[in-house]
Amino acid sequence: MSLHLLIKSLLRRKVVTVLLLVQLAMTLALLVNSLLLAMQTRDKLNEPTGLNLPQTLQVQLKPTTPDLRAYPLLGDLLERQMAAVRALPGVQAVAYANQGPVRQGGNNGNLYDADDEERTNIPTIPQYMVSPDFFAALGVSVVDGQLPVTPIAVDIDTPSPLVLTRSLAEKLFPGRSAIGLKTNRAPVAAVVEDFFGQSSATNPVYNSIQVSPLLGVDWGYALLINTSEGSTEQIRQQLPEVLRQVDANIEVFYVRTLEEQHQQLYRNEFGLATLLGILSGLMLLVAMVSSYSNAHFHALKQQQEIGIKRALGASKQLILLELLSENWLTTAVGASLGVLCALALNKVLASVISLEALNWWLPLLCSAVLLVCVTVATWYPARIATKVSPATATKTL
Template sequence: MSLSLLLKVMLNRKVVTILLLVQLAITLALLLNSVLLAQQTHQQLNRPTGLELEETVLVQLKPTTPQLRTYPLLEDLLQRQLRALRNIPGVVASAYSNQPMLTQGGNNNNLYDVDNEERSNIPGVPTYFVSPDFFKVLNVDVLQGELPQHSGFLDSETQPGVVLTESLAEQLFQGQSSIVGRQLNLGPVSAVISDFYGQRMHGADEVMYNSMQVAPPYSVDWGYTLLLRTEPGQTTAVREQLTSVLQQVEPNIEIYYIRSLAEQQHQLYRNEYGLAALLTILTALMLLVTMVSSYSSAHFHVLKRHQEIGVKRALGASKRLIFIELLSESWVCTLVGAVLGIGCALILNQALAQVISLPPLNWWLPLITSAILLFSVTLATWYPAAIATRVSPATATKAL
């Protein structure tokens, strides 16, 4: 059967064809973007973070009295809490930080080499004020220099040394081999450590940009973070004790949450994960509705053309030809709907990109999703096409 005749048959059913094309286009748009979002979320959740996600626990909390939120009572509180955490069985190391890692945003500063400010100035670098054991908790590798062993206060006379992640050091100093001792606007470089995932507010490469200073925070009006690294298999047991241990140390605190870094990572991508799940459910429902609609349309079309099919059989048309002819009508309709669906998918992709981080469509994904849609429609119209092959030529010609 020629393409022109197939199109003519479709145009004879204008309303049904238009509705089916709209349904196919919407289904493909949802399917394409749900696959794209699910793929991106999977890649983000499985990208290297430089952190031991399962064995590292963070506690986000805040003192409830103003005196405990500022120096000197704050420093005393931090030290008491760290001592209590180290005494919990299964804890390898504990530390404090002014903010957690694997977050959307936080405390940031511009960072630059004072000898080359114009070229090296990097805005929005996450700045961590941490205790000496912070690096032991994260279990990072020291690539250059030595880690500070004692907390130093931030003042105008003696700035604490700055510890940089490898990616940040590379960006600041453009591959210079030895940078320990170089002066930054926040202080001299003390060490360079392996990368870890800090904040998501920047691009893919910048998530590894982090600077740390071993110094106690002067105030924590927005709270602070306690970090623990546990022995393998001890994370759950340690977590169960954290609330009671910390409240025994100081009852005037509010604990916002206790999470492993694996949970923190899932929380970071909760919007993408939730939207991917929602789109997947909607796509599955739309595929089901599209299959039902395709089946109903094909079945009704076969019944309506019962006599025509019988005449074709009487004139020598084989069962295989009748079967392929009816499937071809569904295939042409699906391909037209797929072309319209790709246009709808581009519009939906741009709309989603305004809400979440979403990559643009690539060339091969529309082909895969169109193939899925074509397979689903073929599966739905298989039985009505098979029924058409059973039409008896003698019965059809007798009815004429």
């Protein structure tokens, strides 16, 4: 059957054809973007973080009295809390930090080589103020230099030297060692392995750390605890009570493993991917039902014409191919419109969440899936139509 005749056949039922095309286009748009979001979320959850996620606990807490939220009482509170946590069986290291890793947003600022600001200025670099055991608590190893140890006294005029992650050091000081070189904040004392900081940062593994006392924690602070294998859950259950025994004037917001924090970070993307996936599955099912109904109704109306063709010598295979070809053409046109809808939906979603642009192969894959589903849905009514008897059809003339 020629393309001209196929188009002519479809135009005889314009309203049904247009509605089916719209349905196929919307189905493809949802299917493409839900699959893209699911793949992106999976990749983010599986990307290396440089951290021992299951065995590292993060406690987010805040003193409830103003005096405890500022130095020097804050420093005394932190030391007592860390000593109490350190005494728990299974705790390998504990440290405080103004903010934890694996999060969306936080305390950050720009950083650049003091001798080359114009070329090296990098915005949105997470800034951590931590205790010396911060690196042991996260299990981050030293690449170059020596980790600084901060004295008890606080000297505002002499800031603590910086510790940079490897990727950040290479970006600021390409081709040379960063140790001893000056930045706009402080000289570099050490370089450590990359670890995941903030998803909203310029680069998630760009992190700058200063081993320094916390001067104030109006927004709270974090305790990071490295636990031995098998003891994480037991320690998690004990932590709130242990911390309240040290000082009751604190509010414990949550106690999570960094693995849970990592999953929490992408909960919106995961939830939206699940929702779009369910909608895509339902739309695909509805498209199959619509294709089946359309093919079945069309085959019933075409019985006389099919009978005449059979009487003139047309084989069952040819009749079957003609009926399937109409549905294939409809699916091809609907899929083409669906690609445009998918691009538009992708832009809308990208304005709300972090979503990559569509690549060329994903619409092709989803179009192939749509074509297979429509073929399966229309196979049975097309097969029934081939069983029309030439003699029976001729009697209706």
